[in-house]
Amino acid sequence: MKFFSYYSFHIISYRFFTAPQIRKVASVSKTISDRYQEAILTLNALQTNxxxxxxxxxxxxxxxxxxxxxxxxxxxxxxxxxxxxxxxxxxxxxxxxxxxxxxxxxxxxxxxxxxxxxxxxxxxxxxxxxxxxxxxxxxxxxxxxxxxxxxxxxxxxxxxxxxxxxxxxxxxxxxxxxxxxxxxxxxxxxxxxxxxxxxxxxxxxxxxxxxxxxxxxxxxxxxxxxxxxxxxxxxxxxxxxxxxxxxxxxxxxxxxxxxxxxxxxxxxxxxxxxxxxxxxxxxxxxxxxxxxxxxxxxxxxxxxxxxxxxxxxxxxxxxxxxxxxxxxxxxxCRWSGRNELVTTNTATYYLDGAHTIESIEQCKNWFMNSISKQQTPTRNILLFYCSNDRDPEVLLQPLMTCKFDCVAFCSPVTSMTIDGNSHTDTKSSNDQWRAKVDMSGEIGRLSLHVAAFEKLWLSTLENQTNMPSIHCFHTVSQALAWIDDSKSLKPSVLVTGSLYLVGAVLKLLDGNDNDE
CATH class of the missing domain: 3.40.1190.10 (Mur-like, catalytic domain)
Structure with a gap:
């Protein structure tokens, strides 16, 4: 209880915007045919759980x-x-x-x-x-x-x-x-x-x-x-x-x-x-x-x-x-989203779709080894999400030793708009497997991520004097906009926990929508 009286919830920034995406990361390509969009929409209708x-x-x-x-x-x-x-x-x-x-x-x-x-x-x-x-x-x-x-x-x-x-x-x-x-x-x-x-x-x-x-x-x-x-x-x-x-x-x-x-x-x-x-x-x-x-x-x-x-x-x-x-x-050999490094004008992204305890451990070692070689210390940010069938506490545990300055939890959705009471992806051409997301459920899911991180941080005595700031986002476009607005010079951002999250980040960072 002392934790909550000293570290009040105002340090946790929930960015659950209901307006259209706040940052246009990539233009909508004109080269995607109507037939391709129709095929993807038809394919997505076959989803199961x-x-x-x-x-x-x-x-x-x-x-x-x-x-x-x-x-x-x-x-x-x-x-x-x-x-x-x-x-x-x-x-x-x-x-x-x-x-x-x-x-x-x-x-x-x-x-x-x-x-x-x-x-x-x-x-x-x-x-x-x-x-x-x-x-x-x-x-x-x-x-x-x-x-x-x-x-x-x-x-x-x-x-x-x-x-x-x-x-x-x-x-x-x-x-x-x-x-x-x-x-x-x-x-x-x-x-x-x-x-x-x-x-x-x-x-x-x-x-x-x-x-x-x-x-x-x-x-x-x-x-x-x-x-x-x-x-x-x-x-x-x-x-x-x-x-x-x-x-x-x-x-x-x-x-x-x-x-x-x-x-x-x-x-x-x-x-x-x-x-x-x-x-x-x-x-x-x-x-x-x-x-x-x-x-x-x-x-x-x-x-x-x-x-x-x-x-x-x-x-x-x-x-x-x-x-x-x-x-x-x-x-x-090229295999995207696994131990992948992407550098932009505003940040250096370390992307790995690790989603098991063993692969998260490997991911952590790769990230720590990579940033240890940097000439100048930078602010380290964790962008994390794990799906419903995985325990965020288990997957976050190995990452606690990384000592991130900021932690952001984000649903693996590129961008959102409002259609009545439902939230749907703004791009019909976006054929992520998670084509439709229950955002009310996602808010609860992200809250579990926050609770898991706080619990782990509390149990790690050496971290109790400098808890990272915690942020939550509806969409990846919002999270990337927040990173772009970072006042530090080129933060190092580890993106992990879900291949869907890594894919959404890569989609927006790339902005490429070729027909081939």
Whole structure:
């Protein structure tokens, strides 16, 4: 109670404006076609929530439904097998691992397809061909081909054998397979959505190789609340006689992975660290210690793929210095929103979509190491948000040692306007997954963030004399306007806790809205 009498709530600035956005960060592009906007609005109408994903029955049914959707698109499992798939699950680092893998194989001259989730800014980020987002024109064409065919099948289904429209991720997974088959790619690198055993992507029967990135506690309401349960789910992507690779895990998780590998009759090995290779050290384009682990997994996935599809000897690849293609792929890989540095005229942004306790710890180390190299001390700001299924107190805990001067909590929405009693995004072209937000619920959510931070600060005695100022914002545009108005010279801003928040910040900082 002494805390509240001494540090009154006036230090917490709630910026919940109901007027239109106060700062025009990026102009609305004239190049986005009406068809693209219509496709995105239609896609967003397929959104679901995690409550519906909780049941094993519902998730298993989604997998069976995808096979039916694909059949109406004339895509069979044999077609999917011909994609020469690399399938990757994990809690943290699976996206970066896939990005490294894709970059390397592209350097070898293969036509690559890469499926990832979630997206940061645009839904079409999830489907990439040769390292590039599928164009808006192709996205629209493929979208309506899939949507219309599935709609027609749903309308013709019977009570005895009903078929329903897919949810958001199920639809994009279906569309991904359809696109990759029609684009005639040489290799598909497919990132699991949630878990593995019952994930929509797990209709794959004969991948070339499977990978499991670092494991941790995430999506516990769906996958289970122990590391062993989560490891069991992730290992669900293992297939008979298909090599599987993982990275060092906690012993209990590793035991489960090996048990599952034995159960599924596949050989599981652990990727050696990068210093195993004679030309180590070498350049990685992605910052942070965790990326060495991700790169080690990617290299092994590539070795097994080349062994199976290019006639190369795995043992020779393992013992030889890394090829120029691998080194170039590791050095030029781009994966936005993970340990990413963006400098503007008014601030330096450190962006990382960390949303588990382990990844937040890695993010903190990267941020602290980066600012320690600065010549002149600057004001440090935390811009943070975490979604409903995560505990802000748990994720904020590692960040308490950073000693921020200001802390800002912000909903991952770019900008807002008022339409009666509802708040909707001002840009119809904004295809963030969270297309519609209950702002009354968000106010309560941000209040929980504030309470969690205050509780943690109170429990840290050394911080009790200089508590940072706390601010809350409805939208990212408001938060960035506040940072721009900062009286200090170029503050260092750590943006973390949510990939959606990172994506919204990047969207406004970039202001780029190309059709390609």
């Amino acid at each position: 995690q409550l519906k994903l909780k049941t094993t029955e519902r998730r298993g049914k989604s997998m069976n439904d995808i096979l039916r959707y694909l059949s109406y698109l004339n895509v069979q499992l044999d077609h999917i097998d011909q994609l020469n798939i690399i399938h990757v699950a994990g809690t943290k680092g699976k996206g970066s691992t896939c990005a490294f893998t894709e970059s390397i194989l592209r350097q070898y001259g293969y036509k690559t397809g890469f499926f990832s989730s979630p997206h940061l800014i645009e839904a079409r980020e999830r489907i990439r061909i040769n390292g590039k987002l599928i164009s808006k024109e192709k996205f629209v064409d493929y979208f309506w081909q899939c949507y219309n065919a599935i709609c027609n099948a749903v309308q013709q289904s019977t009570e005895k054998e009903p078929l329903y429209m897919p949810f958001y991720f199920s639809f994009l997974t279906t569309m991904m397979f359809y696109v990759f088959v029609h684009e005639k790619i040489d290799v598909a690198i497919i990132e699991v959505g949630i878990g593995g055993e019952l994930d929509c992507t797990n209709i794959i029967k004969t991948p070339i190789v499977c990978g499991i990135a670092s494991l941790g506690l995430d999506h516990v309401k769906i996958l289970g609340n122990t590391i062993e349960q989560i490891a069991w789910q992730k290992a669900g992507i293992f297939k008979k006689d298909v090599p599987a690779i993982t990275v060092p895990q906690v012993p209990s998780a590793m035991d489960v992975l090996f048990e599952r590998a034995k159960e599924k009759h596949c050989q599981l090995t652990i990727a050696p660290s990068l210093n195993h290779y004679s030309n180590y050290p070498f350049s990685l384009s992605l910052a942070g210690d965790i990326q060495e682990i991700n790169a080690s997994l990617a290299i092994q996935l590539v070795f097994h793929w080349l062994s199976a599809r290019a006639g190369k000897s795995y043992n020779e690849l393992l013992e030889a210095p890394l090829s120029k293609e691998i080194l170039q792929g590791l050095a030029t």
